Amino acid sequence: MWEYLTDPFNWSGTEGIWARILQHLWYTFAALALSLLIALPIGLRIGHTRRGAFLAINTGNAARALPSLGLLMLAVLLTDQIGFLPVLIALVALGVPPILASTYAGLSGVDPATIDAARGMGMTGREILTKVEIPIGMPLIISGVRSATLQIVSTATIAALVSLGGLGRYVIDGLKLRDFPQMFTGALLVALMALLLDALFALIGRITVSPGLKIG
Amino acid sequence: MSWIGDNLGLIWEQLREHLYLAILPVILGLLISVPLGYVATRYSWLANPLIAFGGILYSLPSIALFIVLPAILGTKVLSTVNIVVALTIYTVSLLIRNVIDGLRSVPPDVRQSAVAVGYGAVHRLIAVDLPIAVPVIFTGLRVVTVANISMVSVGAVIGIGGLGELFTLGFQKDFLTPVVVGVVLSLGLALLADLVLVTLQRVLTPWARVATPVVEVA
Numbered sequence: 001m002w003e004y005l006t007d008p009f010n011w012s013g014t015e016g017i018w019a020r021i022l023q024h025l026w027y028t029f030a031a032l033a034l035s036l037l038i039a040l041p042i043g044l045r046i047g048h049t050r051r052g053a054f055l056a057i058n059t060g061n062a063a064r065a066l067p068s069l070g071l072l073m074l075a076v077l078l079t080d081q082i083g084f085l086p087v088l089i090a091l092v093a094l095g096v097p098p099i100l101a102s103t104y105a106g107l108s109g110v111d112p113a114t115i116d117a118a119r120g121m122g123m124t125g126r127e128i129l130t131k132v133e134i135p136i137g138m139p140l141i142i143s144g145v146r147s148a149t150l151q152i153v154s155t156a157t158i159a160a161l162v163s164l165g166g167l168g169r170y171v172i173d174g175l176k177l178r179d180f181p182q183m184f185t186g187a188l189l190v191a192l193m194a195l196l197l198d199a200l201f202a203l204i205g206r207i208t209v210s211p212g213l214k215i216g
Numbered sequence: 217m218s219w220i221g222d223n224l225g226l227i228w229e230q231l232r233e234h235l236y237l238a239i240l241p242v243i244l245g246l247l248i249s250v251p252l253g254y255v256a257t258r259y260s261w262l263a264n265p266l267i268a269f270g271g272i273l274y275s276l277p278s279i280a281l282f283i284v285l286p287a288i289l290g291t292k293v294l295s296t297v298n299i300v301v302a303l304t305i306y307t308v309s310l311l312i313r314n315v316i317d318g319l320r321s322v323p324p325d326v327r328q329s330a331v332a333v334g335y336g337a338v339h340r341l342i343a344v345d346l347p348i349a350v351p352v353i354f355t356g357l358r359v360v361t362v363a364n365i366s367m368v369s370v371g372a373v374i375g376i377g378g379l380g381e382l383f384t385l386g387f388q389k390d391f392l393t394p395v396v397v398g399v400v401l402s403l404g405l406a407l408l409a410d411l412v413l414v415t416l417q418r419v420l421t422p423w424a425r426v427a428t429p430v431v432e433v434a
Contacts, residue, residue, distance in 0.1 A: 064362045065406035067369040070399040073383045077392045154277030158373050161387070171283060175374060180293065187283035191276045198275045 004181045015169075017189070024166035024193065027156045028149065031088055035095030035148055043100045047107025047137065048129050060101025068094055068155040076162050087159040094155055095148040102144025106137025135210045142208065146201040153194050157186075167193070219393045227382070231401055234378025237299050238365040239409070244300070245307025246357065252308070253315030254341060263316050270309035278302060278367045282374055299371045306367070307360045314356030318349025347420065354417045358410055365406040369398070379405075 004010055011017045046052045071093055075086035110133050118132045134141075160168030170186025173179070220227070256263040281302040286293045289301065322345050330344045346353075372380025382398035385391075418425065 061362075062403075064359065065366050065403050067366045067380065067383070067399060067402045069369045069372060069377075069380050070383045070395060070402060073387045073395045074392075074399060076387065077390065077395060150275050150277070154279060154370075157277060157279050158370065161373060161384075168279075171279060171373070175293075180287075183283050183293070184287055187280040191280040191284065194275050194277050194280075195272065198272075 004185050010185075017185075020165060020167050020169055021189065021193070023164075024153070024156055024168075024190075027084075027087065027091065027159065027164070027166055028152050028197075031091035031095055031152045031156070032145070032149055034088065034092050035099055035152075036145070038092065039096045039099035039148075040103060043103025043141075044107065044129065044134070046100075047104045048125070048133060050108065053104065053108065056101055056104035059097045060105075063094070063097030063101075066094065066097075068151070069158055072155065072158060072162065082162050084164065087156070087162060087164055091152050091155055091159075094151045098147045098151065099141075099144045102140045102147075103137070106140030106144075107133045109140065110136045136213065138209050139205060139213070142201060142205040146198065146205075149197050149201060150194055153190065153197060157190050219391070220397060223394075227397060227401070230378050230381055230398075231405070232378075233376075234365070234368050234380075234402070235405065237296065237368045237371070237376075237378055238303065238361070238405075241300050241303035241307050241364055242357070242361050244304045245311055245360065248304070248308050249311040249315045250346070253312055253319055254345075256312070256316050257319045267313045267316065270312045273305055273309035278306070278370050279373060281305065282371055294375050296376050299368065299376060303364050303367060307364065310360045310363075311353070311356045314353050315349070318352030319345055321352055322348045350417060350420050351424070354413060358413050361409050361413060362406045365402060365409060369402060 005017075043056065046056045068090070072087065072090040075090040075093075076082060079086045079089065114132060114136070115128060118128045123131065156166055157168035157171060160166055160172040167186050167190045170182050170189070174181075174183030174186060252266070256266050282298050283293065285291070285298045285302055286295065289297065291297045326344065326348065327340070330340045335344060369377045369380025369383060371377030372384045377384075379398040379402050382394040386393065386395035386398070
């Protein structure tokens, strides 16, 4: 594996390691952005109005049981396509539930007395949402985005099965060729990427959480 | 539909393998987490590093772990041992936090009373501390069991994955039925396992079912 990693030939070109890393990141961020676009507004709405809580809680629970590989194959066969679209559908289907559930949980955990106080100060519904509920719910919202990201990164790996690029290529090609050093390289790089993204979100969490919430 | 009838044997076989690959790690993980969590509550400086380390392990993608483990363990890439060990690692990394939190939730006066009536360390752990910790431990146990059941199928990418093999089969033959059967059975299995755990928790904590609050004696 070390030889594979240190051979400069393997790092350059359109099928080199750098290119694969960029592809993998592109799939991840595209799917994450789309998941956020779908899940955040719904989660915020449910959390703010407290209507539809049943839906938010249960999608969160059910999603844990979704087999990612099955979802991917299902998306490929149902769209009757091979390529980015079915993969994106599968990744978004895995990314939405954790963000939705934790956004709802973050907002619904806000003390009703706090919201009453904000209303008493004359805040409108929108102000309560943006100035009170979102900042207080932020730690949980970020943790939902974090688990969605990990789920997406690892599922983007198996997307190589349906002829997509990314770091999964090394795993799938290595397996077919019985080239284990190549497989280990892919697996290790994916693990490293997951850890780095996880650390990034831990950092974002630190920055975005209001200092007032960190005391006590 | 006729595919299902013709392949009942195969489906049954994969379901059994799936169940085995998902549940054995939960049992092993529990057997490792409880003593480890107990040690961490006795030597409390161990607790936070253990929980943090668990968090890191849990963030590793399963496919990566399935492939890297053989290099570390010296097993073959296609050995079921890799799946069992990988999922046991996930189980422990998640459960350790719940075990520690659960054992910490035992009220100090309950612990003192147990010591006072003569319970030794091991006896107290089994008869007093663990029963009180059951709700917190089971919260983690439920999460990890359901997650394990969905993760097993990823193993099909490298050739061992219970119901996951129905996914790759359907994909290779461009045929939807096996994939749908696999997804439905995997979801059903997760639901059923969760139900079993909820029931087990109720059986293990009969006092939680008592509706009337305990009357405080002044």
